[in-house]
Amino acid sequence: MTGLERFQDAFLKPELIARYWPDILSGIAVTLEIAVAVVITGLALGLALAVIRSYRSRLANAPIIVFVDMFRALPPLVAILIVYFGLPNLGINISGFAVLWLVLSLVLAAFAEEIFWSGIVSVRKGQWEAARSTGLTHWQTMTSVILPQAIRICVPPLTNRTIAVTKNTALGTVIGVGEIMNQGTSAMSLSGNATPLMMAAVAYVVIFVPVVALGSWIERRFAWKRA
Amino acid sequence: MSALLDVRGLRKSFGTTEILRGIDFSVAARELVFIIGPSGSGKSTMLRCCNRLEEPTAGQVVVDGVDLMAPGTDINAMRRQIGMVFQAFNLYPHMTALGNVTLALRKVLGKSREEAEAIGLAALDRVGLKEKAPSYPSELSGGQQQRVAIARALALEPKIMLFDEPTSALDPELVGAVLGVMRDLKAAGMTMVVVSHEMRFARDAADRIVFMADGEILEQGTPAEIFGDPQHPRTRDFVGELSR
Ligand SMILES: Nc1ncnc2c1ncn2[C@@H]1O[C@H](COP(=O)(O)OP(=O)(O)OP(=O)(O)O)[C@@H](O)[C@H]1O
Ligand SMILES: [Mg+2]
Numbered sequence: 001m002t003g004l005e006r007f008q009d010a011f012l013k014p015e016l017i018a019r020y021w022p023d024i025l026s027g028i029a030v031t032l033e034i035a036v037a038v039v040i041t042g043l044a045l046g047l048a049l050a051v052i053r054s055y056r057s058r059l060a061n062a063p064i065i066v067f068v069d070m071f072r073a074l075p076p077l078v079a080i081l082i083v084y085f086g087l088p089n090l091g092i093n094i095s096g097f098a099v100l101w102l103v104l105s106l107v108l109a110a111f112a113e114e115i116f117w118s119g120i121v122s123v124r125k126g127q128w129e130a131a132r133s134t135g136l137t138h139w140q141t142m143t144s145v146i147l148p149q150a151i152r153i154c155v156p157p158l159t160n161r162t163i164a165v166t167k168n169t170a171l172g173t174v175i176g177v178g179e180i181m182n183q184g185t186s187a188m189s190l191s192g193n194a195t196p197l198m199m200a201a202v203a204y205v206v207i208f209v210p211v212v213a214l215g216s217w218i219e220r221r222f223a224w225k226r227a
Numbered sequence: 228m229s230a231l232l233d234v235r236g237l238r239k240s241f242g243t244t245e246i247l248r249g250i251d252f253s254v255a256a257r258e259l260v261f262i263i264g265p266s267g268s269g270k271s272t273m274l275r276c277c278n279r280l281e282e283p284t285a286g287q288v289v290v291d292g293v294d295l296m297a298p299g300t301d302i303n304a305m306r307r308q309i310g311m312v313f314q315a316f317n318l319y320p321h322m323t324a325l326g327n328v329t330l331a332l333r334k335v336l337g338k339s340r341e342e343a344e345a346i347g348l349a350a351l352d353r354v355g356l357k358e359k360a361p362s363y364p365s366e367l368s369g370g371q372q373q374r375v376a377i378a379r380a381l382a383l384e385p386k387i388m389l390f391d392e393p394t395s396a397l398d399p400e401l402v403g404a405v406l407g408v409m410r411d412l413k414a415a416g417m418t419m420v421v422v423s424h425e426m427r428f429a430r431d432a433a434d435r436i437v438f439m440a441d442g443e444i445l446e447q448g449t450p451a452e453i454f455g456d457p458q459h460p461r462t463r464d465f466v467g468e469l470s471r
Contacts, residue, residue: 129280130317130376134331134383135307144330148321 016195020187024199027183032207034101034179035166041105042165043158046112051142053113054120064113071110076168079103084175096175108165115157119150152219159215163208170204180204230289231256231387231418232277237286239272239442246272248442250286254387254420259413261429261450262422264439265465270422273439274389277420278309291386307335310380310388314395316372318364324351324375325360328382336383350382351375354408370401374408387418394425406432426469430454438462 001009049064071079084099094102123146131141170181184200230253239247246269254260262270275281277288279295279302288295295305318327325347332343351357354374364372373393380388390409394402406428413419413432423429429436429450436453438446438461446459454470457463 124315124317126313126315126317127319129311130313130319130379131330133278133280133306133309133311134379135303135305135335136331137303140334144334145319149319152321 011194011198013193013195016187016191016193017199020183020191020196020199023183023187024180024196024203027178027180027200028203028207030097030172030177031169031179031203034097034104034169034172034177035207037101038104038108038166038169039162041101042108043112043162045105045109047116049109049113050116050120051147053117054142054146055138067106068110068113071107072114074107076103076107076165077171077174079107080171080175096172096177099175100169100172100177100179104165104168107168108162111161111165112158115154115161116150119152119154120146122153123149155215155219159212159218163211163215166211167204167208229256229292230254231258231291232420233287233289234273234277235287235289237273237276237288238284239269239276239281240284245284246442247276247283250442250444252437252444252447254418256418257416258434259419259421259432261433261436262420262439263424263426263429263436263453263465268439269442270439271391274311274391274420274422277389278306278311280311303335307331307383308386310377310383310385312373312376312380312388312390312393314392316364316369316376316396318372318376318379320364323361323363324356324367324378327364327375328379331379331383346382347378350378353381353411354378355404368401369397370404373397373405377405377408377412381412387420388412390419390421390423392422392424394423426454438465440465 049068052060053064080099080103083103084096087094087099120142127145127149128141131145132138136144169179172179173182173185176182180200180203184196187196188194232254234250234252237247237250238245250273252260262273264270272281276283277290277295279288283296286296290305290309293300293305295302318324319330322330325344328347328350329338329340329343332338332346333340338346348357348360351360354377356371356374356378359367359371359375364375367375373396377393393409394405397405402425406425409419409421409428410432421433431450433450435447436450437444438453438457438459440461446453446457446462453462454466457466
């Protein structure tokens with residue numbers, strides 16, 4: 001066997017590709033489902049928390065800051081295991097899929113809140129004053145004047161953070177969620193070959209390259225000529 | 228003549244430092260009142276208390292008979308009747324000139340897009356910038372930006388307009404057009420309170436000059452009185468400094 005053949009045998013064995021691609025494909029579907037759900041709820045919750053924080057009520061802000069710091073500090077795997085193995089003891093039974101979605105949403109929300117918040121405070125105070133002096137409410141000022149400027153600044157860090165958090169869907173493998181990584185590792189132990197893992201790797205690249213492209217498209221969309 | 232703006236016993240502290248130490252003053256309809264005084268004397272703070280952009284620590288601010296500090300007062304409804312123009316223009320950079328002028332018309336007054344745009348174009352026309360309606364702030368000179376900012380306030384048909392150093396951020400050659408717009412407003416009967424260092428404008432456009440120092444009004448009078456025959460030693464120093 002030549003070196004190339006040995007490499008192909010270990011990582012890209014054609015018959016294993018043929019055998020396991022349906023499994024990987026179903027993994028892709030599950031990963032996409034969780035990722036989309038996490039992005040929607042995580043970003044929405046993060047944005048909502050940042051907007052609530054802008055009202056500067058001490059009562060609301062203390063819990064927000066505690067939540068954000070906690071979920072930014074905690075490794076997602078720890079949170080996933082605690083929720084997955086802890087909740088049944090409280091008589092609450094939720095699926096691994098739901099646990100993964102819930103925890104990753106909270107993690108993304110925590111990071112997104114920080115990013116949205118720093119975007120909001122980076123908008124000059126004069127923008128608030130101009131809008132409020134024409135009679136706009138706090139909410140109207142936020143939605144029409146502040147967020148359009150803040151979000152534009154937030155898009156690059158948000159894209160990066162969103163990708164980083166959604167990649168953690170691979171952690172679903174430890175709680176039996178049938179996402180890409182789980183399919184890949186099961187197939188690997190069945191076949192005793194790394195080919196399914198390579199297939200998983202390719203699947204991740206195929207999923208996340210368009211997300212990166214989408215991020216830069218949004219960045220361009222939000223661009224406007226600045227003073 | 229009843230006062231359009233009436234400020235009574237206005238006090239404002241930041242932390243433990245008292246910045247405004249009991250201000251009483253009123254502005255009649257159609258009057259143009261100029262506020263002068265050394266830097267840090269509290270001119271901006273006083274002006275910003277007049278629409279509660281700054282929350283007074285004590286005192287009363289009454290605009291057209293409505294007490295702004297009263298618990299039942301809808302401050303947002305009052306603010307649209309009190310136009311404010313800032314030193315830094317504060318145009319919304321993500322909106323065109325017309326977008327800047329129509330935002331409050333649509334959001335606060337609930338006008339339709341067509342209606343708001345008609346009013347907005349008329350307001351831009353009043354400041355001589357109708358043709359700049361589709362331009363973004365970054366495409367306008369400082370003087371043009373400030374005139375758009377004036378149009379933004381004007382579009383809401385305010386009863387009174389507050390100007391905080393409207394020309395201080397402008398290159399000298401751009402000041403004239405902004406002052407020209409303010410003269411037109413005065414001629415059209417707008418009530419105005421202006422904090423500014425444009426003394427020549429003060430001399431020939433103001434009905435009254437108010438001199439502030441250390442959070443208090445030390446003296447007020449006609450331009451002739453304040454510039455020609457100031458009574459208070461601090462006013463004399465300040466006016467003397469200016470004319471040198
Ligand atoms: N938000 C704030 N917090 C703390 N101190 C403030 C605040 N705003 C203003 N001050 C202080 O209040 C004083 C008066 O400020 P103000 O801006 O009203 O003065 P001004 O007369 O407008 O001066 P200038 O001519 O320089 O604009 C200053 O000493 C300033 O440092
Ligand atoms: Mg000032």
